[in-house]
Amino acid sequence: MxxxxxxxxxxxxxxxxxxxxxxxxxxxxxxxxxxxxxxxxxxxxxxxxxxxxxxxxxxxxxSKTGLKTALSIVRKHRLWEVFLVETLDFSWDEVHEVAEQLEHIKSEKLIDRIDSLLGYPKFDPHGDPIPSKDGVFFEREQQLLSEMKPGSTGVCVGVKDTSSNFLKFLDKNKIALGDTIEIVEIEDFDQSLTITINGQNMSISHQIANNLYVKKQE
Amino acid sequence: MxxxxxxxxxxxxxxxxxxxxxxxxxxxxxxxxxxxxxxxxxxxxxxxxxxxxxxxxxxxxxSKTGLKTALSIVRKHRLWEVFLVETLDFSWDEVHEVAEQLEHIKSEKLIDRIDSLLGYPKFDPHGDPIPSKDGVFFEREQQLLSEMKPGSTGVCVGVKDTSSNFLKFLDKNKIALGDTIEIVEIEDFDQSLTITINGQNMSISHQIANNLYVKKQE
DNA sequence: AATCGTATTTGGACATGCCTAAAAATACAT
DNA sequence: ATGTATTTTTAGGCATGTCCAAATACGATT
Missing domain, CATH: 1.10.10.10 (Winged helix-like DNA-binding domain superfamily/Winged helix DNA-binding domain)
Incomplete structure (x- = not known):
């Protein structure tokens, strides 16, 4: 291969x-x-x-074997991303490139030990699920922030765009995975949103909301 | 490259x-x-x-730049070997293959962070020196055990042969880097050595002694 | 059903890195 | 010094993975 x-x-x-x-x-x-x-x-x-x-x-x-192979590569990529962030203090906007290289290292023992070192994480730094050794992973219930209605509340669980630019924007605005977001209002003319996050109100563009996954709170 | x-x-x-x-x-x-x-x-x-x-x-x-490049690859190889042994509990006879792959990962930040995580080690698991970021490394004073005279004493500091077979032999016979070895006698007809190690006497072949580096004790 | 535009495939080409077989250069005899 | 053996290079080929330009198929429209 x-x-x-x-x-x-x-x-x-x-x-x-x-x-x-x-x-x-x-x-x-x-x-x-x-x-x-x-x-x-x-x-x-x-x-x-x-x-x-x-x-x-x-x-x-x-094919079946093709899927299995693809999943093992995705698994490796995402585990390496967690490793880079958790163990080596990389920030989430600089792990992708390196993980692209590391995902091709051929050693089952290596990736299993990394998995164990990290405590068998279920999600990578961008909120994407990590397939288990035998290819099982849970697609988390999620939706784009841009699809939520005013008045509803969600917990930030992932990003769609993983570009460095977008991730840096989130950092700068103190938006992180795990944060709770309430939609206060959606502007008619440009679809921009007013949200409450960490007790503060802020306005974000439709484009931003369209790249943030949240899990709806009941 | x-x-x-x-x-x-x-x-x-x-x-x-x-x-x-x-x-x-x-x-x-x-x-x-x-x-x-x-x-x-x-x-x-x-x-x-x-x-x-x-x-x-x-x-x-x-050339000068060729040497610089070579040293950076050797540095990466040896640091990864330390990482595999120290952080992921690989044994010293199974790190080479994987390090051969990892040494080609292109990310200065990655290898520097690994270096820092490991506490800036000076030697790899086989006793080989690790070049610093700017290509400096110390060739340790060493000689082959087979070159020592009866009655002399040395500390085991490295291996010449890094094959899995040889390393497993050393493990099995409880010979490890850092151990002190005294040469008791050298047989005339097959050059085999009687040595004292960890308070025990044992006999090793010339071939073994010819692949073990020791530092002579004064 | 014919046509137009887009998507896809074909054929030919190139770079990398390897190989074999044969030619050339070097080293080592006597 | 001359011939022989060894080392090294050349020449030509092959596989991988890429590209371009031209040909072909599809499908949406009318």
Missing amino acids: TRAEENYLKTIFHLGGSSSHLVSTNAIAEQMETKPSSVTDMAKKLAEKGLVEYTKYQGVSL | TRAEENYLKTIFHLGGSSSHLVSTNAIAEQMETKPSSVTDMAKKLAEKGLVEYTKYQGVSL
């Missing part, structure tokens, strides 16, 4: 290509910043190896 | 190719388990990039 193959499987997984949902050549190319023709080549190769199902002009989806 | 380039530089360093000492194509090929013709190709490429000096039919040696 080469690094390129692993990256393709991971991307297909992130684009929802599990359980026979088809992902288009174009979508993969865009996500990976490569060309559709390269994707076609790799699709053939992965299909050959039984890691994806591929139908010409239709798209690809992960 | 590709992974292959890094591996070549590391190998040249280990074969003593610093400070204008020439290393032969064949030696590199053998060490890397590849063919001499491949080495020639890479030698040209590295010379092109200014990382080695290369004269046809003579051999290669590291």
Whole structure:
């Protein structure tokens, strides 16, 4: 299993290509910043190896073993992210790049020991769930802050955009996972929100709210 | 800097190719388990990039920047080995393979934090010195146990052979770095040694003694 | 059902890093 | 000094993974 193959499987997984949902050549190319023709080549190769199902002009989806492989890479990526933040004091906006490299290290013992060192975390620093050794993970009940109604309350559980810029913005405004947010009001003309967080009122744009996952409080 | 380039530089360093000492194509090929013709190709490429000096039919040696790069890879390899043993409870005979992969991770911050986490160790689990960030390291005063005279005493400081087999042998016989060894006698016909270690007498073959570094005690 | 525009695939090409087989240079004999 | 053995290089090829440009298929519209 080469690094390129692993990256393709991971991307297909992130684009929802599990359980026979088809992902288009174009979508993969865009996500990976490569060309559709390269994707076609790799699709053939992965299909050959039984890691994806591929139908010409239709798209690809992960096979059972393909999904298993993808999950193990995602697991490694997210565990390394936790390690970088928890053990080495990286901030959550600088872990992605390094984890992209570390996720390809081949040693089951290594990742299991890291898992144990960290106390078997269930979520990574961005709130994404970490698959267990045997590929099980819980999709947490969540929705975008932008989908909530005024008057409702939620706990911040994850981010959709994991770009450094967005994460730094959250840091600067003291918005962190675990914080409780109440929606006070939504402006009609630009969809911006007034929220209460940590006892303070503040205004955030629709774009921000559209990239923050919250868990609705009853 | 590709992974292959890094591996070549590391190998040249280990074969003593610093400070204008020439290393032969064949030696590199053998060490890397590849063919001499491949080495020639890479030698040209590295010379092109200014990382080695290369004269046809003579051999290669590291340039200043080549040495710097090699040292940074060796530093990373050895720090990761310490991390695996100290933090993740790997045994010293199973760290090499994984460290071979980890040494290629590109993140200065990562390795510096690992260094700090470990308390800036000076030696790796096999007793090899760890270069500092700016490439400085101390070659410890040492000699092979097989070169010592009967009646002399030394402290075990390193291993020459780092193969899993040899290291497991040492474990099994309770020989560890830091132990004091006294040479009682050397057999004439097979060069085997009788030594006192941890208050016990034992016999070891010449081959074993030829792979153990000790520091002579005055 | 024909057409237009987009998505996808094909064919040909390139860089990297490796290989084999043959040629060239060097080293070592006598 | 000359021939032989060894080392090293060259030449040509192969696999991986990428790209571009051209050809092809799809699907939405009419």
